[in-house]
Amino acid sequence: MMARANWLGEFFKHSVLLAGAVVVLLPFYLMLSYSLKSPHEIEANVGGFVGSQEIMTDQRCVKAGNPEEDCKMRPIVYNYTAAFKEAPLVRYMLNGVFITVSIFIIQVIVALPCAYALSKLRFWGRDVVFGMVIFCLLIPVHAIALPLYIMLAKVGLTNTYGALIIPWSISVFGIFLMRQFFMTVPDDLIDAARMDGMSEFSIVWQVMLPTAIPALLAFGIFSVVAHWNDYYWPRIVVTGNKDLMTPPLGLRMFKSDMDGNEYGPMMAATTVIVMPLVIVFLLAQRRFIEGITMTGMK
Amino acid sequence: MRKSRAHYWFIGPAVALMILLLIMPVFVAATLSMTDYSLGNSSFNWVGIENYEKLFSRRSYQKMFSASLTYVLLVVPISVALGLGSALLISSLRFGGEMYKAVFFLPVMATLLAMAIVWEFALNPIVGVVNDVLRSGCDKSLVYGLLSGSWLGYEPTTSWYGAACIKKFPLWLGDKQYALGTIAFIGIWQGFGFNMVLYLAGLTSVPRELYHAAHMDGADSAWERFKLVTWPMLGPTNVFVITISSIRSFQVFDTVEALTGGGPSKSTYVMVYAMFEKGVKQNLLGIGSAITIVFLAFVLILTLVQVYFVNRRVHY
Numbered sequence: 001m002m003a004r005a006n007w008l009g010e011f012f013k014h015s016v017l018l019a020g021a022v023v024v025l026l027p028f029y030l031m032l033s034y035s036l037k038s039p040h041e042i043e044a045n046v047g048g049f050v051g052s053q054e055i056m057t058d059q060r061c062v063k064a065g066n067p068e069e070d071c072k073m074r075p076i077v078y079n080y081t082a083a084f085k086e087a088p089l090v091r092y093m094l095n096g097v098f099i100t101v102s103i104f105i106i107q108v109i110v111a112l113p114c115a116y117a118l119s120k121l122r123f124w125g126r127d128v129v130f131g132m133v134i135f136c137l138l139i140p141v142h143a144i145a146l147p148l149y150i151m152l153a154k155v156g157l158t159n160t161y162g163a164l165i166i167p168w169s170i171s172v173f174g175i176f177l178m179r180q181f182f183m184t185v186p187d188d189l190i191d192a193a194r195m196d197g198m199s200e201f202s203i204v205w206q207v208m209l210p211t212a213i214p215a216l217l218a219f220g221i222f223s224v225v226a227h228w229n230d231y232y233w234p235r236i237v238v239t240g241n242k243d244l245m246t247p248p249l250g251l252r253m254f255k256s257d258m259d260g261n262e263y264g265p266m267m268a269a270t271t272v273i274v275m276p277l278v279i280v281f282l283l284a285q286r287r288f289i290e291g292i293t294m295t296g297m298k
Numbered sequence: 299m300r301k302s303r304a305h306y307w308f309i310g311p312a313v314a315l316m317i318l319l320l321i322m323p324v325f326v327a328a329t330l331s332m333t334d335y336s337l338g339n340s341s342f343n344w345v346g347i348e349n350y351e352k353l354f355s356r357r358s359y360q361k362m363f364s365a366s367l368t369y370v371l372l373v374v375p376i377s378v379a380l381g382l383g384s385a386l387l388i389s390s391l392r393f394g395g396e397m398y399k400a401v402f403f404l405p406v407m408a409t410l411l412a413m414a415i416v417w418e419f420a421l422n423p424i425v426g427v428v429n430d431v432l433r434s435g436c437d438k439s440l441v442y443g444l445l446s447g448s449w450l451g452y453e454p455t456t457s458w459y460g461a462a463c464i465k466k467f468p469l470w471l472g473d474k475q476y477a478l479g480t481i482a483f484i485g486i487w488q489g490f491g492f493n494m495v496l497y498l499a500g501l502t503s504v505p506r507e508l509y510h511a512a513h514m515d516g517a518d519s520a521w522e523r524f525k526l527v528t529w530p531m532l533g534p535t536n537v538f539v540i541t542i543s544s545i546r547s548f549q550v551f552d553t554v555e556a557l558t559g560g561g562p563s564k565s566t567y568v569m570v571y572a573m574f575e576k577g578v579k580q581n582l583l584g585i586g587s588a589i590t591i592v593f594l595a596f597v598l599i600l601t602l603v604q605v606y607f608v609n610r611r612v613h614y
Contacts, residue, residue: 013387014394020384021401024487027416028404030427034419043425077588114312117305129309136320138601142570143594146577146586147323147330155338170315200304231411232570233550236578248411252556261533263419270412281407285400292406293495 034267038075039252042263051075056243058082065104069134075264079273082265086257088242089269092250099164099246104220112212113204115178120190136172142232149236159244163237168227174219181215182208194268221291227278247273324594331587338581341508349588361564362572362589366548367567372482373547374490378487378539381493382532386524388494389501399498402491410488414553417484421470429467436463454513471557474565481566484553489546493539500535504528534608545597569593 017295029049037051053074063072073081083089117123118130148167149158157163186206193207209216231248238244245253255270281288308586331349335342353359353454384402388395405413420427435441443449454460470480508527517526551570554560559565560575569589577586 010392013391017384017387017391017394017398020380021364021398024401024405024491027413027420027487030420031413031416031456033310044426045430060483065565070415079408102486110311113308115385121305121308122318123305131315132313132316132321136316138598139320139324140545140549140597141320142551143590143597144320144323146573146590147326148319149578150326150330150337150583151323167319170312172316172320175312177394183423200308202310220429229409229411231409232574235555236574248552251409251412255556263425267416267419270415274408274412277407277409278404278483281404285396285403288407289399289403289495293492293499 031267031270034074034263035079035271036054037264038078039262039264041075079268081266082262083268083272086262086265087250087254087269089250089272091243092245092247093161093272095243095245095250096228096247100224102161102165103168103227104223106165106169107174107219108216110169111171111174112209112235113144115175115182116204116208118175118179118181120185120187126283133172133175137176141167145233145236152237158237159239159241161244164234164244164246171219171223174223177215177219179210181212185211186263217287218291221288225277225288225292304535318432327587327590327594330583331585331591333584335583335587336581337583342584345584346414347524349585350592352585352590353588358495358564359572362567362569365565365567366569368478369485369550369566370484370544370547371481373485373550374540374543376482377486377490377547378493378536379545381539382497384494385497385501386528387457402494404491405488406492411552411556413488414484414556417487418557421480423467423469423472428470432459432462432467435459472562475560477558477562477565481550481553481558485513485547485550487544488561492546493543496539496542497532497535500532501528504531537604537607541600544600548593548600569596 006055018083033049033051036049036053037047038054038056040056041047041051053076056078058073058078059073062068114129118126118133152158152163152166157166163276189207189211190203191201192298198206228246229248230246234246234249235252237245238249241252242253251269251273254266258266332344332346333342334345334459357573384398388398391398419425421429423429435445442454442460442463445457446452446454446463448454448460455464468476470476504527508531509523512523512526515526517523549570550568551574554566554571555570558566560571570593573586573589573593576582576589
């Protein structure tokens with residue numbers, strides 16, 4: 001009797017969760033499916049997941065004066081080539097990689113020594129600096145975007161890579177996280193290094209950095225995900241210059257430049273932008289979930 | 299510890315950047331909120347609290363506050379409840395929990411702007427899949443009967459679904475009655491997985507012995523166990539999850555900018571979008587800064603409420 005009740009309960013739980021999973025996955029399914037199908041199939045909502053993949057003619061290619069033979073292709077090929085042709089997707093992706101990696105490296109260079117000093121060095125004003133870090137944790141970066149934008153505009157930095165990177169060079173959260181981590185590192189390790197005649201600088205980069213790898217990894221995931229996905233800040237400081245656009249901003253431009261029924265190429269571009277993070281996430285779920293939730297501050 | 303000047307080099311850059319990039323902007327915003335400053339103008343006038351008076355008296359800003367507040371009041375309770383519900387279900391599963399966890403967390407990871415565009419296609423009134431599915435249910439008597447409420451004895455055409463079948467299904471993002479709700483739906487879709495993970499972490503920290511003790515005391519049903527043990531023990535997690543989701547949903551921007559642009563008739567004109575529109579698009583930095591300051595005040599109050607509750611309730 002008991003066993004049957006459990007079995008029923010388990011069945012019920014799975015049905016509820018599966019129904020939720022269908023809704024959660026719906027846009028991912030549509031995105032992939034639309035990126036494979038022909039415009040006709042998308043509009044009529046037919047063809048299942050991959051569509052019939054019948055050879056289609058690219059009307060624009062014909063209009064451009066090419067022989068019709070050269071313009072025939074499978075919808076999947078059409079969607080993805082059009083996505084890369086019509087928008088500088090490669091450029092957007094490279095910008096995204098460059099910006100997120102630069103931000104993370106600078107954040108570490110600034111935060112790691114500070115966290116070390118706050119946890120392992122005794123000096124006048126240490127508590128004041130730590131108090132300042134805590135205070136700054138309260139300031140949502142979203143909220144001060146406007147004054148930051150004004151300041152950057154005043155020094156003529158809008159529409160540069162600098163504008164996309166500099167405001168994020170300080171991560172008070174990174175300092176806080178690293179400090180908490182360093183508190184758990186035994187002082188003996190540092191004393192031993194000092195005995196060996198290491199300077200404080202080498203201690204930070206040759207002793208503390210290697211011990212901090214797990215915490216840095218979590219912080220890195222958080223930082224990269226946040227800045228790869230960030231749309232708000234690039235939208236403010238980049239106006240019109242496609243060479244500087246990040247993937248989400250580029251996609252937004254694609255959307256407003258698009259004429260009506262370019263759903264296929266549009267979804268192909270979306271897929272290209274969303275998938276890298278999703279794939280890495282599926283490969284290293286546990287670390288990702290840890291990295292993003294331990295932060296919470298954003 | 300030995301005397302060394304190294305710490306100047308260690309904390310110097312961080313302190314300088316904190317002052318320049320985090321603290322100074324707050325003062326810049328506070329100052330500019332009392333001016334009529336615009337980029338490109340060589341001078342500006344002091345206007346005192348005029349900008350704030352506008353914020354609290356004009357109709358368009360009343361709509362802004364009500365849009366932000368409605369959004370938060372829609373997204374926070376629902377995404378917290380869904381997060382808690384899915385965490386409870388997942389943690390009690392015998393198998394497959396990891397899979398659901400990954401699926402529900404996927405939207406948290408995925409680029410929100412990109413997924414918002416996909417939702418826009420899905421919700422498109424003509425070719426979108428959502429209305430297509432809803433429409434197809436109108437011909438199927440079983441679905442129609444179920445959704446229109448006729449199985450409860452109601453007149454089918456008076457229900458929302460029945461009426462929509464006769465006339466048409468909503469424009470979702472283009473109708474001021476539905477737009478904010480639709481944006482909130484995307485926010486819930488995106489955020490509840492985050493809450494779920496926080497609740498899962500909270501659930502693992504509930505001591506097993508308490509469940510045994512509750513069992514001894516005769517609490518046998520799942521509901522009683524939840525009421526007696528799980529819910530009280532989740533107190534600190536609740537406070538954290540609710541504040542974090544409130545702050546996150548106050549900051550909604552991507553979906554509004556990409557899908558509605560604050561419209562129709564300002565029904566989705568949330569604060570961060572208003573800040574962007576006034577300050578960046580229209581170059582009205584005075585009023586934009588005033589919105590910034592009010593926004594900061596809201597977030598600060600939320601955080602202080604959290605600190606208050608955590609200090610009061612974290613110990614048992």
